[in-house]
Amino acid sequence: MTTLTTNRRGFLKTGGLGALGLMLAERRAPAAPEQRPPNILFMHTDQQHWEALSAFGCAHVRTPAMDRLAAAGTSFSLSYSANPVCCPARTCWYTGRASQENGVIMNDAWPIAPDMPDLGQWFGARGYDAVYGGKWHVTGRDFKDSFRVITPGTGIGELSDAAVARAAEGFLRTRKSGGKPFFLNLGFLQPHDCCYWVFEHQGDAPRTRLRPPPEMPPLPFNHGHAQAEPAMVARRHESKQWNAEQWRWYLWNYYRMVEMADAAVGRVLDALEDAGLAQETLVVLTADHGDGLARHGLTSKMFLYDEAARVPFIAAWPGQLQAGRRDERHLVSGLDVAPTLCEFAGFAPPPKMRGLSLRPLLAGRDATPWREFIVSDTHGAGRMVRTPEYKYIAYRGDPVTQLFDMRADPGELQNLATAAAQSGVVRDLAGRLAAWEQTLDLLPLKDPLPTANPRKNKKRKQA
Amino acid sequence: MNATLPRDWSVLADRMAGWLPPEGPFAPAGAWKLSYERHALVPEPGGKTAGGQAGGLVIAYAPDASGPRVHVTEAVVTGATTVTTTAAYQCAADQLLTPTRWDLDIRWESRMPRVPVAGLDQKRSGRVEGGEIVCAAAKERRRTAPRNWTADWLLFAVLPRLPFAAGATLDFDLFEEGELHKPDQKLAYAGAHAVEVGGKNIQLHVFEQFGRGVTPTRWWLDAQHRVVLAASERRLYLLGPRAKGATP
Numbered sequence: 202m203t204t205l206t207t208n209r210r211g212f213l214k215t216g217g218l219g220a221l222g223l224m225l226a227e228r229r230a231p232a233a234p235e236q237r238p239p240n241i242l243f244m245h246t247d248q249q250h251w252e253a254l255s256a257f258g259c260a261h262v263r264t265p266a267m268d269r270l271a272a273a274g275t276s277f278s279l280s281y282s283a284n285p286v287c288c289p290a291r292t293c294w295y296t297g298r299a300s301q302e303n304g305v306i307m308n309d310a311w312p313i314a315p316d317m318p319d320l321g322q323w324f325g326a327r328g329y330d331a332v333y334g335g336k337w338h339v340t341g342r343d344f345k346d347s348f349r350v351i352t353p354g355t356g357i358g359e360l361s362d363a364a365v366a367r368a369a370e371g372f373l374r375t376r377k378s379g380g381k382p383f384f385l386n387l388g389f390l391q392p393h394d395c396c397y398w399v400f401e402h403q404g405d406a407p408r409t410r411l412r413p414p415p416e417m418p419p420l421p422f423n424h425g426h427a428q429a430e431p432a433m434v435a436r437r438h439e440s441k442q443w444n445a446e447q448w449r450w451y452l453w454n455y456y457r458m459v460e461m462a463d464a465a466v467g468r469v470l471d472a473l474e475d476a477g478l479a480q481e482t483l484v485v486l487t488a489d490h491g492d493g494l495a496r497h498g499l500t501s502k503m504f505l506y507d508e509a510a511r512v513p514f515i516a517a518w519p520g521q522l523q524a525g526r527r528d529e530r531h532l533v534s535g536l537d538v539a540p541t542l543c544e545f546a547g548f549a550p551p552p553k554m555r556g557l558s559l560r561p562l563l564a565g566r567d568a569t570p571w572r573e574f575i576v577s578d579t580h581g582a583g584r585m586v587r588t589p590e591y592k593y594i595a596y597r598g599d600p601v602t603q604l605f606d607m608r609a610d611p612g613e614l615q616n617l618a619t620a621a622a623q624s625g626v627v628r629d630l631a632g633r634l635a636a637w638e639q640t641l642d643l644l645p646l647k648d649p650l651p652t653a654n655p656r657k658n659k660k661r662k663q664a
Numbered sequence: 665m666n667a668t669l670p671r672d673w674s675v676l677a678d679r680m681a682g683w684l685p686p687e688g689p690f691a692p693a694g695a696w697k698l699s700y701e702r703h704a705l706v707p708e709p710g711g712k713t714a715g716g717q718a719g720g721l722v723i724a725y726a727p728d729a730s731g732p733r734v735h736v737t738e739a740v741v742t743g744a745t746t747v748t749t750t751a752a753y754q755c756a757a758d759q760l761l762t763p764t765r766w767d768l769d770i771r772w773e774s775r776m777p778r779v780p781v782a783g784l785d786q787k788r789s790g791r792v793e794g795g796e797i798v799c800a801a802a803k804e805r806r807r808t809a810p811r812n813w814t815a816d817w818l819l820f821a822v823l824p825r826l827p828f829a830a831g832a833t834l835d836f837d838l839f840e841e842g843e844l845h846k847p848d849q850k851l852a853y854a855g856a857h858a859v860e861v862g863g864k865n866i867q868l869h870v871f872e873q874f875g876r877g878v879t880p881t882r883w884w885l886d887a888q889h890r891v892v893l894a895a896s897e898r899r900l901y902l903l904g905p906r907a908k909g910a911t912p
Contacts, residue, residue, distance in 0.1 A: 263847070263876050351784060352772070353743035359879060359898040360704050360718055363840070364742045367749075367770055371784030374802050394879075394898055400707040414850075414874045454897070460877035464844045475802040 238547045239518065240376075240482040241329075241384045242473065243538070245294070246462045247287065247336060247358070247393035248502065250491035251280060251511040253459045261418040262456040266467030267515070270486055274517025275526040275563050281577050281587060283535035283556075285490035285502045285509045287393075288340045289579075290535055294489075295319040295339060297539030297554040299578070304644045305340050306581040312341020314644055318551045320539055321347030324384040327548050332372065335365040336388035348386065357397070358390030358461060365389060366465035370472040378477050384546075389465050392458030395492060398451065399500050402443070417449040418456070421496045423612030424448065431596040431603070433582060434504045448495045455492060479519055483545050487535070488512040496612070505585040505594050506613050510577055516541075516563050523565045531562055532587060534575045553642065574630075576637045586630045586637075593618075593630035602627070672882055672895040673859050675705055675713040676902070685866045686903060690888035692824035697724040698890065700820075700901040702740070719746070721901055723820045731755050731764060736817045745781060746773050751841065753818060759834070760814040761822050765791045766842045790842045799843050810837040810847070817841070819851075819873075824889040828869045829853055838875060849875030854882070868892065 252259050256268035257276070283293035284300045292305035296317050300306045304314045313319075319342065325331040333348035336356075344350055352368040354361040369387050376383065429435075443451070466486065473479050489512070493499030496508040503509065514533055516522065536556030543550035544558040561569040574588045586593045592613070594603040604618040604627055617623040673680060679701075690696060702719040719739040726733045736751040750769045755761040768788040772781035790799045796806045797813075813836055814822060826832065832853040838846040854870040866886065873881040879897035886892050892903045 265845075351781070352745045352747070355704065355718070355742050357704055357706065357898045359896065360740070361742050364740050364745075364747050367747060367786070368745075368772065368784050370801075371770065371772065371786045374786060375783045397705075397707045397898060401713065454879060457877065457879050460846070461879075464840065464846070464877055467844065471805065472801075475805075 280514035290489035846877035
């Protein structure tokens with residue numbers, strides 16, 4: 202596997218939007234009319250951390266299908282969710298717009314801006330058969346209005362993912378090579394079932410009802426920490442009263458759920474090859490967000506440490522893109538999905554994309570000028586600026602900010618935000634964040650959508 | 665003997681109140697047919713777990729001079745669609761009922777109205793040939809057969825053949841539906857439990873299953889070695905008459 206390492210020199214001192222202009226110059230002309238655009242298979246898992254693949258060195262999980270895809274394409278190590286929670290992350294993929302613009306700033310609350318196009322509509326209007334199977338979860342838009350839905354799946358990965366993969370298998374086996382191009386989207390739920398595991402084991406030791414197996418993963422080195430955290434993160438610790446064995450038991454189960462997602466991915470990849478479509482199909486695999494994985498004593502998502510924010514991103518197209526390559530240099534965001542897929546399809550993306558097309562990087566043009574930072578946000582309050590060296594986290598109205606030197610401290614254990622020597626870095630990154638936010642067309646938020654849960658409604662109004 | 669109500673039996677409290685344990689003899693090596701309700705287990709914050717029936721499973725076992733035959737029908741409800749898989753396995757007469765040939769017929773229907781979904785149905789088959797597992801759909805895929813392996817549905821017929829003996833374990837690889845490899849499985853006998861369900865106190869025997877690609881699963885067998893309940897993290901199969909209506 203080829204590996205690209207980070208080299209700060211040569212990076213542009215621009216954010217995603219600033220680099221967009223440069224990327225437009227780089228962007229290839231749309232495909233010639235006689236040239237058939239590729240099929241696009243966009244698969245996403247739910248709550249899969251970047252490292253939860255055996256191909257990326259995780260010894261606790263077995264992911265032969267995702268490994269196979271990584272070996273066939275390019276994987277990005279510095280890949281981040283645009284907003285590490287389900288609905289916002291997915292809406293960012295499908296609109297290419299930041300959460301504060303598309304309206305979906307948290308789960309199941311505010312709806313997507315009604316007039317904002319999504320990729321299903323965009324591809325469907327441009328000659329693609331836009332098809333969806335599995336989890337969608339873009340608040341306020343029925344995916345049947347944007348895609349041909351083959352199966353909606355259910356909210357449980359263990360019950361649903363195999364069926365979604367079977368549906369995709371059936372779909373692919375009936376496609377003819379060279380036919381109308383398809384844009385097949387598959388939303389697998391695993392390893393999201395780990396959230397249910399947490400609910401079931403919350404503060405309740407006796408519910409660990411099986412004798413755990415002897416080969417449970419060890420606790421991560423950054424499991425314990427003593428740093429001050431923004432209040433919205435700090436309170437996430439309150440419900441966890443597990444002992445070390447319970448944490449390790451959680452991890453063991455999490456990795457089994459990743460393996461279930463991998464099995465579903467494997468079915469689909471096999472079907473693609475068996476149908477003779479692999480050579481004419483761009484495959485992209487990513488996840489909406491990661492999982493706490495016991496790091497910083499956390500599970501789940503909705504915070505900006507790497508365990509929740511960093512996700513796998515793999516793209517492969519046999520014979521067209523470089524194979525077996527791991528890019529550890531370029532910062533990638535979930536906002537890049539839309540411009541990337543549109544460029545491969547040969548048409549312009551919807552207006553005001555906030556991400557960049559990854560096509561030049563996937564083609565191996567490593568000298569391509571690239572962004573120097575990305576921004577992710579969470580829950581309408583937390584924002585993260587990530588550069589190759591640093592991560593700066595600030596929550597609106599919270600006095601605790603965080604700065605991590607990501608090269609020296611990848612576990613994010615030493616908060617440097619108040620270190621005098623780092624005041625210039627903090628100022629610089631805060632300035633970049635402010636400049637980025639000024640470029641956004643903020644959507645005024647009206648009342649959130651009501652839910653059946655009055656407690657949730659009250660909480661949302663407060664938020 | 666443990667007299668508390670284990671999680672697998674408490675999660676579907678409403679359903680269990682009317683559940684009756686099976687009666688009559690059961691011979692694991694004779695011809696038999698059992699029907700199971702397939703339930704989704706949906707925990708909520710605070711530790712409460714809701715459940716709902718999400719399909720059904722029928723397993724029919726028949727001894728045969730050329731090796732046991734197992735016929736499976738499983739209906740899986742996924743939102744607005746139902747996928748029904750019919751599978752026929754020819755097996756070796758060994759402890760794991762190792763498959764030697766199989767056929768899968770996968771059909772999709774929308775639920776309301778109940779009509780076929782075009783373009784998704786599939787027929788697949790598989791066989792063991794020269795030490796290789798050969799799966800055939802649009803083209804054949806071959807892989808070396810592990811030393812000990814079986815298919816996931818066949819566990820409903822394998823479990824009844826295991827002794828209720830402390831320390832008894834079974835190591836094997838699993839192939840989901842005969843196709844997807846999930847290695848390093850271990851089944852271990854975990855003792856007898858008294859469970860009070862539907863006003864009756866019944867004694868059941870438990871096996872625990874761990875392995876790659878599956879969530880830990882507990883198999884509950886009655887004194888006749890009949891699987892009456894199997895529960896993993898989010899999926900539960902319960903032997904019962906309601907299952908008949910759940911499979912087309």
